[in-house]
Amino acid sequence: MIIRNLSVRYGRFTAVDDVTLEIPDGRIVGLVGESGSGKSSLARAVCGLVPHTGTVEGARRTQMVFQDPYASLNPRMTVARTIAEGAGPGEVERLLGLVRLPAELAGRYPRELSGGQRQRVAIARALGGDPGLLVADEITSALDVSVQAAVLNLIRGLRDELGLTMLFISHNLAVVRYVADVVAVMHRGRLVEAGPAEQVVGEPAHEYTRALLAAVPRLRG
Amino acid sequence: MTPPPSTDPPVPGMSPAPGTSPVPGSPLAGVPDGHGPVSSSPPQGRKPEAGGRSRVGGPVRGRWLRGGGSPDPGPSRAGRFGWVxxxxxxxxxxxxxxxxxxxxxxxxxxxxxxxxxxxxxxxxxxxxxxxxxxxxxxxxxxxxxxxxxxxxxxxxxxxxxxxxxxxxxxxxxxxxxxxxxxxxxxxxxxxxxxxxxxxxxxxxxxxxxxxxxxxxxxxxxxxxxxxxxxxxxxxxxxxxxxxxxxxxxxxxxxxxxxxxxxxxxxxxxxxxxxxxxxxxxxxxxxxxxxxxxxxxxxxxxxxxxxxxxxxxxxxxxxxxxxxxxxxxxxxxxxxxxxxxxxxxxxxARTSATGAPAPAPAAAPPGEPDPGAVLEVRDLTVAFPGGLTPVREVSLSVAPGEIVGLVGESGSGKSLTAAAIGGLVPYPGTVTYGALRLGGRDVATLSDRELGTALAMVFQDPLAALNPALKVGGQLAEVAVVHEGASRAEARRRAVDRLGHVHLPEPERLAGRHPHELSGGMRQRAVIAMGLMGTPRLIVADEPTTALDVTVQRQILRLLREVVDETGAATLFISHDIAVVGELCDRVVVMYAGRVVEELPAGRLAGGAAHPYTKALIASLPDLDTDRERPLAGIPGAQPGPADVGPGCAFAPRCALATARCESDRPELAARGAGQRVACWEA
The missing domain is CATH 1.10.3720.10 (MetI-like)
Structure with missing residues (x-):
């Protein structure tokens, strides 16, 4: 799948400026950048949620997982109904299993779930749409670190198990490096660097990538 | 992109939008980010009574929403006549x-x-x-x-x-x-x-x-x-x-x-x-x-x-x-x-249900620690229904020291900060053995003294600033209200402080409204507001969580600079143990309302002893994490404030746990210089 010359404009403001990015089949492409770099606008454009110019080729059925698990599930719908919306009622149990949630949760409402469980339900809902591309927009930034670890492990497991193609967006370079095969860096609406994860992190070519790397907090010692 | 929301779960009942259904459950698990330094209205429009009956040495703050206000009158009637x-x-x-x-x-x-x-x-x-x-x-x-x-x-x-x-x-x-x-x-x-x-x-x-x-x-x-x-x-x-x-x-x-x-x-x-x-x-x-x-x-x-x-x-x-x-x-x-x-x-309102928390007997205050700006001993925050999200927390912060308070959602870290600032939301009850700022019980400090001695920085700077007022005017207000400075003098100082936190063109910036600034600039403005007085203690609750890593780095650097310069003691609350490890001198780790470990920040990477601290560090991916192996998560979930048993709260998730851990709670015990651990097995 390839994103070609994609631009998103809000009035006179250009949020995404002529971005071309290839997302190889069965791989996870990590997209990093700070607030306002246009990474979320790019994600929404790929999903057809905002008007854009340029083309997205080879993407059949794009699904998205959102940042805030407290706002992305309909509070009046049970887990089963939420997941069944894309997949049909027969698939609920299988999808819950895929995201490592017990089947008993099917009858619960979102308010009865923890943040991590909600995010898993959102992933199951997206998987129910049989996505050719799954877009994950900051899906761990509202979670605790221990929960984040479990969700990241799940994402990597799903890639290996289902051959999932994924655009994984985060402002945290360490997280992106861990889950992604390819890392793309956005800055002020433009793609400034893209390459294999270890290469981008190990030998950053662009000055902005280096600044991002330097800003990642590390433990001393 | 929207800034990432608080890592703590939303607080049921704090500000339900009209039409959202009242969420049953506890009125806690976090503190509203919206209480800025000059915020003054209680969340539900109910003022806690001035003469709190069950307050046992809780802070008495007129200006802020008070913790430890008297519980709702007649809660025993709530069952039968609740609807009335x-x-x-x-x-x-x-x-x-x-x-x-x-x-x-x-x-x-x-x-x-x-x-x-x-x-x-x-x-x-x-x-x-x-x-x-x-x-x-x-x-x-x-x-x-x-x-x-x-x-x-x-x-x-x-x-x-x-x-x-x-x-x-x-x-x-x-x-x-x-x-x-x-x-x-x-x-x-x-x-x-x-x-x-x-x-x-x-x-x-x-x-x-x-x-x-x-x-x-x-x-x-x-x-x-x-x-x-x-x-x-x-x-x-x-x-x-x-x-x-x-x-x-x-x-x-x-x-x-x-x-x-x-x-x-x-x-x-x-x-x-x-x-x-x-x-x-x-x-x-x-x-x-x-x-x-x-x-x-x-x-x-x-x-x-x-x-x-x-x-x-x-x-x-x-x-x-x-x-x-x-x-x-x-x-x-x-x-x-x-x-x-x-x-x-x-x-539009959720009611607090259940009986009021019984006020535990306050521990004796003991002698003030002359070397500490902030001294907290046996701080407990309780909510009706037997919920105790903060349990007997003790910590101290020395002048010029930054102490990190780290833990996951629901660990009680934010409520601890709120209790120190007198911001525990109704109907919480705050009790303590000692809660001293500069050697004096906070309950005896006047609003003015506390207003100038304590600076608070929150996660959402937009909520701490009044959107209708210009930034400079809001800063000047602090000096006018607390120090009786003249308008011109206050204004001059506001511009000076804005420059101090490295905001470009402070003169022009003072005339802007908060929405015209970026997230990082707003956070700087809030820190500048704290510097209008002469803060002896800075409490920063997740001040960089909503910011990008590059901006986060700048704000952390600024905080360090401010602390070095003013000698203020600083309590830095964060869920991110890497950020805490980078900025702080000492780290206090909280789990299920209690302090489980306290250690110098430099020893986080190699010297952490408590299994929870170790697990927190292991679950965080960094730039050297092995990509071929799964991240070490922590199985299970942190118990809620009502579900904490008599033993070690971490025992059900701990690989080292024994029968003793299930039944007896380990006290914090000294382990080497500057380190204390609450664990039987570590």
Whole structure:
């Protein structure tokens, strides 16, 4: 799948400026950048949620997982109904299993779930749409670190198990490096660097990538 | 991109939007980010009482929302009469009146129907008398009986008009979300025009066009109600339509109509239903008005408005014949409006349930530690229902030292910070052995002393700044209020402080509004606000969580600089152990309300002893994490404040746990220099 010359404009403001990015089949492409770099606008454009110019080729059925698990599930719908919306009622149990949630949760409402469980339900809902591309927009930034670890492990497991193609967006370079095969860096609406994860992190070519790397907090010692 | 939200779960009951259902559960697990340094209103509009009864040395802060206010009076009655308290006196009045009206509508015609229709040629146009307390009409019929009988018809007509208006309004309001763009605009514009049109004119026009009589009046009032409903529906629907779950449904290919019925309508139903009760009251009055104008019910049928119309010419001679139906209309209108108000209020608020937390006996305060700016000993925060999210926390911060308080959502770290600042939300109770700022009990400090000695920085700088005021003015306010500085002097200092936190062109920036600044600049402005006084203690609660890593780095550097320069003691709260490790001198790790480990930040990477601290560090990916192996998560979940057992709270998730860990709680014990650990096995 390839994103070609994609631009998103809000009035006179250009949020995404002529971005071309290839997302190889069965791989996870990590997209990093700070607030306002246009990474979320790019994600929404790929999903057809905002008007854009340029083309997205080879993407059949794009699904998205959102940042805030407290706002992305309909509070009046049970887990089963939420997941069944894309997949049909027969698939609920299988999808819950895929995201490592017990089947008993099917009858619960979102308010009865923890943040991590909600995010898993959102992933199951997206998987129910049989996505050719799954877009994950900051899906761990509202979670605790221990929960984040479990969700990241799940994402990597799903890639290996289902051959999932994924655009994984985060402002945290360490997280992106861990889950992604390819890392793309956005800055002020433009793609400034893209390459294999270890290469981008190990030998950053662009000055902005280096600044991002330097800003990642590390433990001393 | 929206800034990432708080890592703590939302606080149920803190600020439910109208229409969100009250979430059952505890009123805690986090502290609202919205309480800025100058915020002063309690979250639910209830001020804790000044003389808190059960406060055991809780901080007494007039300016801030006080922790440890007295618990709700008479919670033991909450079980039996909970609904009475929730509705309030006016709500109960509304319920009683409406119930009376319903009974009247059911039984009225059965009991008084005959009396109301009995023609008595001997008693025509009489005033009040023992037989006819409200007099008689021109056929000698008893007016009291007629008023009582007319209740059913009046209420039925009002119900019909409300339903007509509500259905028409909801349809008009939701059409824009299913129609194509151009048609949707047309509908929206029509609704906007109708909202601007006077309701009474709309009602009269519709009634005249559709024919005089009850049907015309009902349609007329319905037409007058509809635009308001349409507008409300549109506004509510637009908010829900922007929700992520609607976007998700669209991507899954759910048709628009199904999105409307499944996602939008169920989530806006509650405020619409609440609005119905008020609309009903309005319809009742409107119909009476129409009948009174002669546009409504025509003889031989009669409703209250018609009776008023018939009685009105006689008002100077026998006023009771007009006042009877007028009183009935007024009473019904008041009843339904009170009920509607009370329902809306009850829905917008969640009540704290359960018994008040028993105040634990305060530990002896002990001697002040001369080397500490902030000294906390055995700090406990409790909420009604036996919930204790912070348990006997002790920590101290020396001048110029940054102490990191780290833990996951629900560990009690934010509530600990709130308790130190006197910001624990109602109905929390704060108790402590010692809570000293600069060697003095915070309860003995005046607002002014505390206002200048303590600076608080929160996650959301936009919530800490008043959006309507210019940045410079808000900073100057601090000096004017707390130090009695003159306007010019305060302003000069504000500009100086803005420059101090490395904001470019501070002079110009002081004249800007908060929304004109970026997130990082706002956070700098908030820190500058804290520097307006001479802070001895800075409490920073997740100040960089909403910021990018590059901006985060700048803010951390600024904090360090400020601390080095002012010598202020700093308590830095974060869920990110890497950030804490990088910035802080010492780290205090909290789990399920208790401190489980305390150690120098430099030893986090190699010297952490508690299994929880180690697990926290291991679960965080960094730039050297092995990509081939799964991240080490922590199995299970942190127990809620009500589920903490007698043993070590971490035991169920701990690989080292033994039977002893399940039954006995390990106390914090010293382990080497500057390190304390609460663990039997580590």
């Amino acid at each position: 308290r929730r509705l309030g006196a006016s709500g109960v009045g509304g319920v009683v009146i409406v119930a009376g009206m319903v009974v009247l509508a059911v039984v009225g015609p059965l009991v008084w129907g005959e009396a109301a229709g009995r023609i008595d040629a001997a008693a025509i146009l009489q005033g009040a008398s023992p037989e006819h307390p409200l007099g008689t009409d021109n056929l000698g019929r008893d007016l009291l009986a007629r008023v009582l009988v007319a209740g059913r018809y009046s209420l039925l007509l009002a119900l019909a008009a409300t339903l007509v208006g509500a259905v028409a309004g909801v349809v008009l309001g939701t059409l824009p979300s299913v129609l194509p763009r151009r048609a949707a605009r047309l509908v929206t514009a029509t609704v906007n025009a109708l909202v601007a049109f006077p309701g009474l004119l709309l009602a009269m026009f519709t009634a005249v066009v559709t024919g005089l009589g009850a049907r015309g009046a009902v349609l007329g009032i319905g037409a007058a109600i509809a635009p308001g409903f349409a507008r409300l529906t549109q506004t509510l629907a637009a908010r829900v339509a922007g929700a992520d779950y609607v976007a998700a449904a669209r991507m899954l290919g759910v048709p628009r109509r199904r999105i409307l019925t499944r996602h939008v309508l169920p989530n806006i139903a509650e405020p619409l239903i609440l609005n119905l009760a008020q609309a009903f009251g309005g319809a009742l009055l409107g119909l009476a008005g129409m009948s009174f104008l002669g546009l409504g019910v025509q003889p031989p049928q009669y409703d209250w408005g018609r009776l008023l119309f018939d009685g009105f010419p006689r008002i100077y001679v026998t006023p009771e014949v007009a006042l009877g139906p007028a009183a009935a209309i007024a009473l019904a209108g008041i009843g339904f409006n009170l009920l509607g108000d009370a329902l809306a209020r009850a829905a």
